[in-house]
Amino acid sequence: MSTKTIPYKIYLEEKEMPKAWYNLRADMKNKPAPLLNPETKKPMTAQDLSAVFCDELTQQELDDTTPFIDIPDEIRNFYKMYRPSPLVRAYCLEKKLDTPAKIYYKFEGNNTSGSHKLNSAIAQAYYAKKQGLKGVTTETGAGQWGTALSMACSYFDLDCKVYMVKVSYEQKPFRREVMRTYGASVVPSPSTTTKIGRKILEDHPGTTGSLGCAISEAVEVATETDGYRYVLGSVLNQVMLHQSVIGLETKIALDKYDIHPDIIIGCAGGGSNLGGLIAPFMGEKIKGKTDYRIIAVEPASCPSFTRGKYAYDFCDTGMICPLAKMYTLGSGFIPSANHAGGLRFHGMSSTLSQLYDDKLMEAVSVEQTEVFDAAQKFARIEGILPAPESSHAIKVAIDEALKCKETGEEKTIVFGLTGTGYFDLFAYEKFNNGEMSDDIPTDEQIAASLANLPQV
Numbered sequence: 001m002s003t004k005t006i007p008y009k010i011y012l013e014e015k016e017m018p019k020a021w022y023n024l025r026a027d028m029k030n031k032p033a034p035l036l037n038p039e040t041k042k043p044m045t046a047q048d049l050s051a052v053f054c055d056e057l058t059q060q061e062l063d064d065t066t067p068f069i070d071i072p073d074e075i076r077n078f079y080k081m082y083r084p085s086p087l088v089r090a091y092c093l094e095k096k097l098d099t100p101a102k103i104y105y106k107f108e109g110n111n112t113s114g115s116h117k118l119n120s121a122i123a124q125a126y127y128a129k130k131q132g133l134k135g136v137t138t139e140t141g142a143g144q145w146g147t148a149l150s151m152a153c154s155y156f157d158l159d160c161k162v163y164m165v166k167v168s169y170e171q172k173p174f175r176r177e178v179m180r181t182y183g184a185s186v187v188p189s190p191s192t193t194t195k196i197g198r199k200i201l202e203d204h205p206g207t208t209g210s211l212g213c214a215i216s217e218a219v220e221v222a223t224e225t226d227g228y229r230y231v232l233g234s235v236l237n238q239v240m241l242h243q244s245v246i247g248l249e250t251k252i253a254l255d256k257y258d259i260h261p262d263i264i265i266g267c268a269g270g271g272s273n274l275g276g277l278i279a280p281f282m283g284e285k286i287k288g289k290t291d292y293r294i295i296a297v298e299p300a301s302c303p304s305f306t307r308g309k310y311a312y313d314f315c316d317t318g319m320i321c322p323l324a325k326m327y328t329l330g331s332g333f334i335p336s337a338n339h340a341g342g343l344r345f346h347g348m349s350s351t352l353s354q355l356y357d358d359k360l361m362e363a364v365s366v367e368q369t370e371v372f373d374a375a376q377k378f379a380r381i382e383g384i385l386p387a388p389e390s391s392h393a394i395k396v397a398i399d400e401a402l403k404c405k406e407t408g409e410e411k412t413i414v415f416g417l418t419g420t421g422y423f424d425l426f427a428y429e430k431f432n433n434g435e436m437s438d439d440i441p442t443d444e445q446i447a448a449s450l451a452n453l454p455q456v
Contacts, residue, residue, distance in 0.1 A: 016084045016252050020071055022244040024279045025064035025237060025351060027286050030358055032064070032237065032350040033325035036312060041456055044322050051223060052230050052321075053238075054127040060238040069241065071123075078122045078155065082111035083245065087253040094401070096381050101404035103397060104261070105417040106250045106277065107384070115387065115419030116273045117148035117233050120242035124231040125152035134227035135159025139189065139214030141269070141344055142168050142389065143175030144419055145233030150184035160184040161228075163191070163217045165344065166209035175423040189214035196220050196318035210334050211270070211345040216318025234270030235315060235324075235349050243276025250414065251280045261292060263400055265415040267392035268296035268305065268363065271349030277416040278361070285360060294361040295400075296352065297392040299371070300440045302335040304328055304348045305356060305363035307446055312456040313347055323454060326353040329441075330449030336439035343389050346449075364396060367438040371395050372431040375421065387419040388427055 025031060034043035049058040060069065071079075090103040108116035128136050135158050140146030146162040153160035162184050169176060169188035176186050187193055189209050190200040196216040200207065207213070215232070222230035232239060254261060264281055266274035274296055281292045298305055304327045314331040315321040328347040335344045348356075355361050375391035377398070378384065386394060393415040404411050421428065430436045 016249060017076070017079060018071065018245050018248040019076065020068040021241045022248055022279050022283065023063060023067055023069060023241055024244070024275070024283055026067040027283045028064075028351075028354065029286060030354055032354045033312075035322040035324055036456065038314065038319070038321075038323050038454070041323075049322075052219060054124070054131050054133070054229050054231075056127045056130070057124060057231075057238050060241055061236060064237075072126065075123050075126050079119075079245070082118070084249045085110055085246070087250055090382055092381050093378065093398075097398065097401050097405065099401040099405040100408060100410045101401040102410070102412045103401055104412070104414045105397075106246055106414070107417045108246060108273070109384070109387070109417065109420035113144060113148035113151055114422065115144035115148065116243060116246060116276065116416075117145045118151065119245055119276070120233065120239045120272065121145070121148035121152040122155070123242045125149065125156045125158055128158055128229060128231070129156040133158065133229055135161065136229055136231045137161040137163070137218040137222040137225075138231050138233065139163045139165070139211055139218045140168070140233065141165050141211050141214075142387070143172050143179070143423065144387070146179050146184065146186065147175060147182075149231065149233070150179040150182035153184065154182040161218070161221060162186045163189040163214040165189055165211060165214050166207070171426045172423050187217075189217050191217060193217070194220045196320065200317060204334060207334055210317060212315070212317035212331055215316040216320055219316065219321055220318070234272035235345070235347070237351055239272045240275035240279070240349060240351060243272050244279040246273065246276040246416065247279040247281060250277065254414070259412060260290070261414040262411040263293045263295065263413045265295045265297060265393045265397050265400070265413065267343060267389045267416070267418065268298045268348065268352070269343030269389065270345045270347070271352040273416050273418045275349055275352055282355065282360065295396055296356070296361060296363040297396045298363060298365050299343050299392065300365040300367045300438065302329065302344055302346070303365040304346060306365045308347070309450050309453070310353060310357055311453050313453055315347065323456060324350050326350050327356065328453070329446055330452055332452055333441075333446070333449040335441070343392070366392055366395050367440070369431070369436055369438055372427070372436060374398055376431070384417070385421045386417060387421045388424055390416070390418045391421075393417070
C-alpha cells in the first residue's frame with residue numbers, strides 16, 4: 001500500500017512509535033550490580049521482589065540479557081493518545097543565542113499528566129491489572145509521577161494510593177487535586193499514617209520530606225495490604241526500560257533526516273527520563289558504532305552523581321527496601337526544599353551509575369536560580385513553560401550552545417524537555433519576586449550522611 005493512502009497519524013504510529021522497549025542493560029559490557037537483600041546481603045530473587053512488585057515487572061527488573069521486549073498492544077494503544085511525542089528544532093532559541101549550534105528537544109509534556117512519567121505509569125498499571133490486583137501504592141516528588149499513575153490506574157480501574165513529598169504537597173496543591181480528580185488518595189509524606197512515617201517525623205521533626213521518605217511509606221502500605229503492590233516512577237531498571245520509547249522515537253526521527261547529535265542532555269534525579277532518552281544512543285556508543293557526548297544534569301542541592309559515593313545503599317529513608325549499588329548521598333540525606341521535587345532523591349539509578357562509573361557519560365550540577373533563569377528565557381523564546389526538572393537540561397543546553405558560539409563549532413544538541421511547569425507557578429512566583437535562593441549541602445553534611453552507609 002502506498003504511504004499516500006495511509007492516514008498521517010496512523011503512518012506515524014506505525015513508522016515512528018516503537019513496538020518494543022529497548023533494554024540497554026543487555027548491551028552493557030559491565031552490567032549494573034544486582035539489588036541485594038538488606039538482611040542476607042545476597043542478590044534479590046524474583047521470589048523476594050514479588051512481595052513488593054508485580055510479577056511481570058519483577059521479571060523485567062531482573063532481565064539484563066533480552067535487548068528488546070515487546071510492548072503489549074493494550075499499552076501501545078494507550079500510547080497512541082500522545083505518542084509519538086514531538087522532536088522540535090529550537091529555531092527561535094538558536095537565533096536568540098546567536099549560536100551556530102543546532103538545538104533539538106524531545107517534548108514529553110503533551111499529555112494530561114504533563115510529563116514523560118505516563119510512559120511507565122500505564123505499563124505498570126497494566127501489569128498490576130493483568131495480575132488481578134486491587135491497587136498500587138507509590139511516592140511522588142513534584143507530582144508528575146503521581147498524576148501519571150493516577151491517570152493510568154483510573155484507565156484500568158485500580159485503586160491508587162500516593163505518598164507525596166510534603167514540601168511539594170504544600171507547594172503544588174493543584175497537582176494534588178488532579179490526582180484526586182483521577183481517583184487517587186494523596187497523603188503528605190512523611191505522615192502519621194505509617195510506622196515508618198511516624199519514626200521519620202520523630203527523628204527529623206519539621207522535615208519537608210524527600211522521595212526516600214515517601215518510598216518507605218508507600219512500600220510499607222503495599223506490603224501490609226492484601227491485593228496491593230508498590231510501583232516506582234524512577235530509579236529502577238524496569239522504569240528505564242519503559243522510558244526507552246523516548247530515546248527510540250528520538251533516534252527514529254533524527255535518522256529519518258540523517259541528523260547525528262553530538263551532545264545529548266537530560267536532567268537527572270533518579271534516572272528515568274535520562275535513561276530513556278539516551279538508551280539507543282548509549283547502546284551504539286557501547287558497541288563502538290558511533291560516539292556521543294552524554295551529559296546528566298542534577299541540582300546542586302542534591303548532587304548524587306557529582307558529590308556522592310558509588311556504593312550499596314538503601315533506596316529509601318526508612319531502610320526497608322533492597323540495597324542498590326549507585327551513586328548516593330546516603331539514604332538519610334534530606335535535600336533542601338528546592339522546587340525541582342522530582343530531582344530530590346538521594347541516589348541514582350544503578351544502570352546510569354554503572355555507565356557513569358565506566359566514564360561513558362558526564363554529570364554536572366547546577367544551582368536553582370540559574371535553572372529558573374534558563375527556564376524563563378526558554379519560556380519567553382520558545383513559548384513553552386518548562387518544568388523545573390526539565391529546566392536543568394535547558395540550562396546546560398544553553399551553556400553548550402554558547403560554547404559553540406565562542407568556538408564557531410556547529411554541533412547538534414539534543415535535550416529532553418520532560419514536562420511542563422504549569423503546576424509549578426509557586427516556584428516561578430518565588431523566582432520572579434527575587435525570593436529564590438540556592439541551598440547547597442556542605443561537605444560535612446554529605447560526609448555525615450555517607451558515614452551511615454550499610455556495610456556490604
